[in-house]
Amino acid sequence: MSFLIKRMTVIGVGLMGGSMALGLRERDLVGEIIGVDRRSALDAALELGVIDHAHTQAEEGVKGSSLVVVATPVSAIAPTVKSIAAHLEPDALVIDMGSVKGSIVKQCEAWMPDGVNFVGSHPIAGREHSGVRAAYGDLFDGSRTILTPSDSVSSAAVERAKQIWEAVGSSVEIMDAQYHDRVLAATSHLPHLMAYNVVNTLSDLEDDIRAEVFRYAASGFRDFTRIASSDPVMWRDICIENRDAILDILDRFKNDLEKLSKRVAEGDMDGLYGIFARSRATRARVLEENKILRGE
Amino acid sequence: MSFLIKRMTVIGVGLMGGSMALGLRERDLVGEIIGVDRRSALDAALELGVIDHAHTQAEEGVKGSSLVVVATPVSAIAPTVKSIAAHLEPDALVIDMGSVKGSIVKQCEAWMPDGVNFVGSHPIAGREHSGVRAAYGDLFDGSRTILTPSDSVSSAAVERAKQIWEAVGSSVEIMDAQYHDRVLAATSHLPHLMAYNVVNTLSDLEDDIRAEVFRYAASGFRDFTRIASSDPVMWRDICIENRDAILDILDRFKNDLEKLSKRVAEGDMDGLYGIFARSRATRARVLEENKILRGE
Ligand SMILES: NC(=O)c1ccc[n+]([C@@H]2O[C@H](COP(=O)([O-])OP(=O)(O)OC[C@H]3O[C@@H](n4cnc5c(N)ncnc54)[C@H](OP(=O)(O)O)[C@@H]3O)[C@@H](O)[C@H]2O)c1
Ligand SMILES: NC(=O)c1ccc[n+]([C@@H]2O[C@H](COP(=O)([O-])OP(=O)(O)OC[C@H]3O[C@@H](n4cnc5c(N)ncnc54)[C@H](OP(=O)(O)O)[C@@H]3O)[C@@H](O)[C@H]2O)c1
Numbered sequence: 001m002s003f004l005i006k007r008m009t010v011i012g013v014g015l016m017g018g019s020m021a022l023g024l025r026e027r028d029l030v031g032e033i034i035g036v037d038r039r040s041a042l043d044a045a046l047e048l049g050v051i052d053h054a055h056t057q058a059e060e061g062v063k064g065s066s067l068v069v070v071a072t073p074v075s076a077i078a079p080t081v082k083s084i085a086a087h088l089e090p091d092a093l094v095i096d097m098g099s100v101k102g103s104i105v106k107q108c109e110a111w112m113p114d115g116v117n118f119v120g121s122h123p124i125a126g127r128e129h130s131g132v133r134a135a136y137g138d139l140f141d142g143s144r145t146i147l148t149p150s151d152s153v154s155s156a157a158v159e160r161a162k163q164i165w166e167a168v169g170s171s172v173e174i175m176d177a178q179y180h181d182r183v184l185a186a187t188s189h190l191p192h193l194m195a196y197n198v199v200n201t202l203s204d205l206e207d208d209i210r211a212e213v214f215r216y217a218a219s220g221f222r223d224f225t226r227i228a229s230s231d232p233v234m235w236r237d238i239c240i241e242n243r244d245a246i247l248d249i250l251d252r253f254k255n256d257l258e259k260l261s262k263r264v265a266e267g268d269m270d271g272l273y274g275i276f277a278r279s280r281a282t283r284a285r286v287l288e289e290n291k292i293l294r295g296e
Numbered sequence: 297m298s299f300l301i302k303r304m305t306v307i308g309v310g311l312m313g314g315s316m317a318l319g320l321r322e323r324d325l326v327g328e329i330i331g332v333d334r335r336s337a338l339d340a341a342l343e344l345g346v347i348d349h350a351h352t353q354a355e356e357g358v359k360g361s362s363l364v365v366v367a368t369p370v371s372a373i374a375p376t377v378k379s380i381a382a383h384l385e386p387d388a389l390v391i392d393m394g395s396v397k398g399s400i401v402k403q404c405e406a407w408m409p410d411g412v413n414f415v416g417s418h419p420i421a422g423r424e425h426s427g428v429r430a431a432y433g434d435l436f437d438g439s440r441t442i443l444t445p446s447d448s449v450s451s452a453a454v455e456r457a458k459q460i461w462e463a464v465g466s467s468v469e470i471m472d473a474q475y476h477d478r479v480l481a482a483t484s485h486l487p488h489l490m491a492y493n494v495v496n497t498l499s500d501l502e503d504d505i506r507a508e509v510f511r512y513a514a515s516g517f518r519d520f521t522r523i524a525s526s527d528p529v530m531w532r533d534i535c536i537e538n539r540d541a542i543l544d545i546l547d548r549f550k551n552d553l554e555k556l557s558k559r560v561a562e563g564d565m566d567g568l569y570g571i572f573a574r575s576r577a578t579r580a581r582v583l584e585e586n587k588i589l590r591g592e
Contacts, residue, residue: 124512144512175508179505179508182505183505183508183509183512184512186497186498186501186505186509187498187509187510187512187513187517188512190494190497190498191494191517191520191521193556194490194494195520195575196556196571196572196575196576197549197552197553197556197575198486198487198490198549199575199578199579200552200571200574200575200578201482201486201545201548201549201552202482202483202486202578203574203575203578204548204552205482205548209475209478209479209482212471212475212479213479213482213483214582214585214586215586216420216440216479216480216483216484217483217582217583217586221483221487221582222583223519223520223522223523224487224491224519224520224522224523225487225579226519227519227520228575228576228579229576229579229580230572230576232569232572232573232576233569235568235572236565236568236569236572239559239560239568240563240565240568243560243561243563246560247557247560247561249497250553250556250557250560252497252500252501253493253494253497254550254553254557256493256496256497256500257493257546257550257553260489260492260493260546261543261546261550263535264535264539264542264543264546265539265543267536267539269532269536272531272532272535272536273528273529273532275492275496276492276526276528276531276532277528278496278499279491279492279493279495279496279499279524280492280524280525280526280528282495282496282498282499283495283521283524283525284525286510286513286517287513287518289510290510290511290513
């Protein structure tokens with residue numbers, strides 16, 4: 001039997017790395033899977049059949065692999081790639097999963113030896129729980145993945161990365177890495193930070209009211225704050241790595257919030273109506289356009 | 297046949313008023329229903345069988361009714377109640393539906409003639425669409441309704457109001473009106489305003505990025521901003537009527553947002569982790585406690 005990938009290494013066998021391993025395995029696209037992580041994660045991954053062999057040293061684990069998937073938290077991606085660079089097979093492809101791309105991609109591309117390519121990847125997929133036990137082979141099915149290679153990456157490598165993502169059911173789009181970070185700051189990072197902030201504001205309320213507030217925290221609260229249940233390590237790393245784009249969108253948000261507060265303070269009926277009507281119309285239009293885009 | 301309510305009047309036959317009428321009617325609890333609204337809403341309500349008779353003048357419409365339900369937008373509740381006060385039957389009960397209670401309840405209670413009672417009510421129920429065509433008899437089924445009578449309201453009237461809400465499937469809690477407004481500012485008004493604000497911030501982005509941002513506005517955006525599709529008139533009125541409690545919670549939110557921004561700007565890893573971990577833990581605890589409260 002000939003596989004799309006004879007041997008691959010997954011570094012960071014958690015939700016995302018584990019799901020990529022399972023996704024390829026369940027589709028019979030990979031021969032052998034090596035996992036690199038800490039001992040406890042590796043034991044679980046072996047037990048679940050997500051990987052075939054385990055290493056705690058990335059330098060060792062990448063030997064003989066034509067595909068290396070770096071699925072560690074964002075803060076560990078660049079150090080990991082740096083440490084494996086000299087140990088990669090001559091024609092290996094390295095992809096990551098990080099939610100932030102700009103500086104990571106720039107550094108990782110530069111560290112690649114001749115003939116080896118790094119293709120920055122960000123799958124727009126996930127779930128509330130992390131770790132390998134939450135991994136499943138269809139996580140990427142129906143998702144979109146953004147690839148952010150610079151011009152210096154070989155087009156064959158980009159094509160190969162695309163093939164791998166498509167093989168696990170994702171549709172692929174190419175985007176500039178910096179631009180990706182600005183887009184994600186707005187669509188994903190801003191809403192997440194606001195959901196986290198709302199929850200924290202409520203938990204700082206005085207005792208006399210906090211209990212009652214949370215008693216009324218019904219389904220609206222649950223939906224609105226669902227995204228505030230994501231992994232704190234991931235969001236810490238995203239804030240560190242995408243600092244500038246996040247600060248920019250936070251400034252815009254704060255300016256708009258000042259205007260809104262002012263209108264509330266002044267009792268400006270027309271101004272308030274305008275803000276809400278515009279927002280509702282925008283949301284309706286966007287969802288409609290996206291439906292058309294998705295061909296629904 | 298003897299009804300719980302022989303004859304009732306609904307002023308403002310929209311989503312909420314229409315649903316109360318249908319809820320009582322479908323349970324065979326009401327004899328005759330008079331609707332008061334503008335002509336077009338009344339025609340629709342008659343056609344749908346939500347009401348039996350229509351009036352455009354509230355003073356006329358309340359004659360002979362033992363129950364009057366004021367389900368207009370918040371800004372029209374007090375003026376409406378004032379105008380009908382002198383025309384109410386000697387032992388009538390008046391309830392409203394307003395999302396804000398404090399000053400409305402105080403004024404409306406004071407305007408009631410001897411023997412007539414106003415019991416401020418806020419059903420925690422709703423849907424994205426408004427108007428009588430969106431009304432349905434089970435809207436309140438399984439919901440909670442907060443009653444906010446002051447001590448001057450007769451306990452028999454409060455009991456009667458409770459009976460009516462329970463009859464349409466809602467469970468009832470009693471709360472001080474000012475306290476209600478503070479609780480709702482935190483649980484409902486703050487998240488709604490933040491969702492509106494996020495959408496507006498995104499629509500103000502430069503052309504080069506806005507289109508892409510909205511293209512990636514996938515399911516996370518849809519959930520997070522669902523509440524930004526509510527009726528702009530309702531939210532305008534809520535901001536006007538609950539100004540002080542809203543300004544207070546906005547100030548707290550802004551203080552927390554400043555701290556968060558500062559930690560992002562400083563790259564404070566531990567501080568950021570702390571914010572996200574605390575928020576996630578709070579949310580999980582709250583949802584767990586609410587499950588236990590609901591007996592799940
Ligand atoms: N979850 C999402 O929704 C989502 C969506 C899109 C992209 N991503 C990206 O996907 C990546 C992985 O996220 P995830 O959700 O899969 O997290 P996860 O479930 O926590 O998995 C990460 C794994 O990497 C391990 N790890 C940490 N540092 C490592 C290192 N230096 N060397 C090797 N392994 C290391 C972790 O072990 P320990 O737990 O023992 O530290 C863990 O097993 C992140 O870069 C994230 O930004 C996530
Ligand atoms: N929707 C919710 O989620 C929700 C939840 C809890 C509480 N509430 C409260 O319920 C009340 C009604 O909201 P709704 O969602 O039912 O709104 P709605 O569907 O727009 O219904 C309000 C109705 O009142 C009519 N109206 C406006 N001014 C009037 C006046 N002066 N006299 C008589 N009728 C008048 C409106 O007519 P026009 O459309 O022609 O103006 C409309 O038919 C509000 O106080 C709101 O705060 C709503």
